[in-house]
Amino acid sequence: AKRFRRRANFMDIIYGPLLRGADDRSGGAGGGGGGGGGDSEDEFFKPAKRGAGAGRAAKGGGGEGDLDVEESSKWFADLTLEEEAGEEAAGERGPAARCTALHDWDDPEVRRRIRNKFVTGDWSKRGEDDEEGEGEAGADGA
Amino acid sequence: MLRFRGSRYFRQRLVCSTLSGRAIRIDDIRALDERPGLREFEASLLRLLEKITNGCTIEINETGTSLRYKPGFIVGGTITHDCGTARSIGYFLEALVCLAPFGKKALAATLRGITNAEEDLSVDLIRTVTLPNLKHFGIDEENLELKIAKRGAPPEGGGEVIFKCPVVKQLRPIQLLDEGKIKRIRGVAYVTRMSPQAANRMVDSARALLNKFIPDVYIYTDHYKGNDSGRSPGFALSLVAESTTGTLLCAEKVGEAGSMPEDIGTAAARLLMEEIMKGGCVDTSAQGTMLLLMALGPEDVSKIRLGKLSPYTVELLRHIRQFFSVTFKVKVDPxxxxxxxxxxxxGFTNMSRRVM
Incomplete structure (x- = not known):
């Protein structure tokens, strides 16, 4: 969660590629770090294989550089737990990479963090954001 | 004319183009692919746009890799459209939801195809979340309706829905800032052409997780058979979390060949928890529709609290700026x-209400 806060300038991530002027935004897009960049010189004359198999991977959101990425408003998550890896990668990459960070809902600590989003949680004003403030005594999330 | 490259965000570009009245040209559509050019579902989307508008021109080159689209006026009216089986009805409905309010006549669209698929928002969630979200913009909820007449699971589809949407003169600005606290979770577990027991198995595994957080969980089980059940067996679970301020967050998981109902139930519940964890007044899949309609609102400030932006949303924000010259201010609330x-x-107003 802290990393999310540190990421200051969303305006630049969103509109930066536009302001840099190119209509072909394949290079500059914020989350393009991972999966993109398929159009290298080597692939000239070779049809790019993005048939049925590759399509789903691209949908995950990594490949903003892909000109032909499938479009969907849904959020695709790989349900294997990779919170740690995801959080680390998110520091370097854009919000796109962050999407794959999933939580382990069997972990009492994770459960405690979400508890106050529900009516059954803590209604006090501080309840929202007390990950550090709350002592161990109150941390019984299971 | 705005120019783009590639097939990505094809639907966004066409919707923005139709609403803004600005012509677009897209080149290099799958130019490097083994099967270059437009896909069947994209052609189908173009045909759908042709049906609900008047006076649009669509030019496609021989290989299908370049498209020139000059939008017409949105008319609406009564239409029937076969969405095919490559993408589900949700893909088309999401476009219609943004376009239909600005038509000349109320839209009554009968859409046939796949009702629930992994790639797109299912008709269940469009009915229970997307449409209620529209009421914030002043779209008359009374006449807004999505009826699921027949289920159609992938891959063969065979489903049918009827979407009715009234017209508006102008949208209202929105202020959706208080996400409230989740007070209840509702859901639909559907099964077609399979043992109805699968629905209960999905519900049980989803409840196992959800009930640890909140007791008020009710998931409706729906078993379709005979004529209403489409051409393929299938099952899916869609979940909606409702907060004290009336905001709706949703998630869903669609069963694929060989998947276990228990796994689908757990996965759907986990995805919903992820959406709740992200916070915001709308979930990830609703971001695009909400932001687009906010940009189309009157010359007044609209505000919304969101969780994390999806790549789709980020791209839409860029398109909104290109087509409508509306720049969003996005900042983190620490x-x-x-x-x-x-x-x-x-300050977008319904074109058909303007003096011509």
Whole structure:
């Protein structure tokens, strides 16, 4: 969660590629770090294989550089737990990479963090954001 | 004319183009692919746009890799459209939801195809979440309706829905800032052409997780058979979390060949928890529709609290700026780790109500 806060300038991530002027935004897009960049010189004359198999991977959101990425408003998550890896990668990459960070809902600590989003949680004003403030005594999330 | 490259965000570009009245040209559509050019579902989307508008021109080159689209006026009216089986009905409905309010006549669209698929928002969630979200913009809820007449699971489809949407003169600006606390979870577990027991198995595994957080969980089980059940066996679970302020967050998982109902139930519940964890007044899949309609609002400030932006949303924000010259202000709210997005509406009014 802290990393999310540190990421200051969303305006630049969103509109930066536009302001840099190119209509072909394949290079500059914020989350393009991972999966993109398929159009290298080597692939000239070779049809790019993005048939049925590759399509789903691209949908995950990594490949903003892909000109032909499938479009969907849904959020695709790989349900294997990779919170740690995801959080680390998110520091370097854009919000796109962050999407794959999933939580382990069997972990009492994770459960405690979400508890106050529900009516059954803590209604006090501080309840929202007390990950550090709350002592161990109150941390019984299971 | 705005120019783009590639097939990505094809639907966004066409919807923005149709609403803004600005012509577009897209080149290099799958130019490097083994099967270059437009896909069947994209052609189908173009045909759908042709049906609900008047006077649009669509030019496609021989290989299908270049498209020139000059939008017409949105008419609406009664239409029937076969969505095919490559993408589900949700893909088309999401476009219609943004276009239909600005038609000349109320839209009554009968859409046939796949009702629930992994790639797109299912008709269940469009009915229970997308449409209620529209009421914030002043779209008359009474006449807004999505009826699921027949289920159609992938791959063969065979489903049918009827979407009715009234017209508006102008949208209202929105202020959706208080996400409230989740007070209940509702859901639909459907099964077609399979043992109805699968629905209960999905519900049980989803409840196992959800009930640890909140007791008020009710999931409706729906078993379709005979004529209403489409051409393929299938099952899916869609979940909606409702907060004390009336905001709706949703998630769903669609069963694929060989998947276990228990796994689908757990996966759907986990995805819903992820959406709740992200915070925001709408879930990830609703971001695009909400932001687009905010940009189309009157020249007044609209504000919304969002969780994390999806790549789809980020791209839509760029398109909104290109087509409507509306720039969103997006900043992090350090209090809750959510995003606040605000914009000054483009002052968009229904074209057909304008003096010609």
């Amino acid at each position: 209090e809750s780790d959510t995003l606040l997005a605000s914009c000054l509406g483009a």
